[in-house]
Amino acid sequence: MNRKIIITLLVVVAFVAGAVYFYNGYLYKDARDIASEEVTHTLTAQQLLADYENNMAKADSMYLNKTIAIEGKVTEVKDSLAILDAVVVCAFSTTPEINKDDKISVKGRCIGFDELFGEVKLDQCSRND
Structure with a gap:
C-alpha cells in the first residue's frame, strides 16, 4: 500500500515539474531586445x-x-x-x-x-x- 502511494506521489511531482517547466520555458519567453x-x-x-x-x-x-x-x-x-x-x-x-x-x-x-x-x-x- 505504501509503495503505491509513493509511486503515485512521484508521478504527480514529475508531472507538475514538467508542466511548470513547459509553462515558463516555452509559453512565456522573454521579449526580444x-x-x-x-x-x-x-x-x-x-x-x-x-x-x-x-x-x-x-x-x-x-x-x-x-x-x-x-x-x-x-x-x-x-x-x-x-x-x-x-x-x-x-x-x-x-x-x-x-x-x-x-x-x-x-x-x-x-x-x-x-x-x-x-x-x-x-x-x-x-x-x-
Missing part, C-alpha cells in the same frame, strides 16, 4: 520598398521579423512614429529626438508590407547612427 541584436540587412528605405513591390514572398523571407537597418530622410514625425522617405514607418518605444528632413539610420524589426498604404512597417526601432 531588438536594440541589442545584430542587424541582418542594411539598406535604404527605397530599396526595401522596391524589394517588397517586386516580390513580396521573397522580401518576407529576407526581412520579416528580422532586425534590419534602414537609411533615409525623415518625411514625417508623429509622436513615437517616424516615416522615412514616405515609405517606411518606424515605430519607436519612446518619442525619438528626430526632426523632419533629418537623414538618419534606424534599426528595427520588420513587421511587413502594408499593401493598402504601400509602406513597410518596423517596430521596436532605435536610432542606428
Whole structure:
C-alpha cells in the first residue's frame, strides 16, 4: 500500500515539474531586445520598398521579423512614429529626438508590407547612427 502511494506521489511531482517547466520555458519567453541584436540587412528605405513591390514572398523571407537597418530622410514625425522617405514607418518605444528632413539610420524589426498604404512597417526601432 505504501509503495503505491509513493509511486503515485512521484508521478504527480514529475508531472507538475514538467508542466511548470513547459509553462515558463516555452509559453512565456522573454521579449526580444531588438536594440541589442545584430542587424541582418542594411539598406535604404527605397530599396526595401522596391524589394517588397517586386516580390513580396521573397522580401518576407529576407526581412520579416528580422532586425534590419534602414537609411533615409525623415518625411514625417508623429509622436513615437517616424516615416522615412514616405515609405517606411518606424515605430519607436519612446518619442525619438528626430526632426523632419533629418537623414538618419534606424534599426528595427520588420513587421511587413502594408499593401493598402504601400509602406513597410518596423517596430521596436532605435536610432542606428
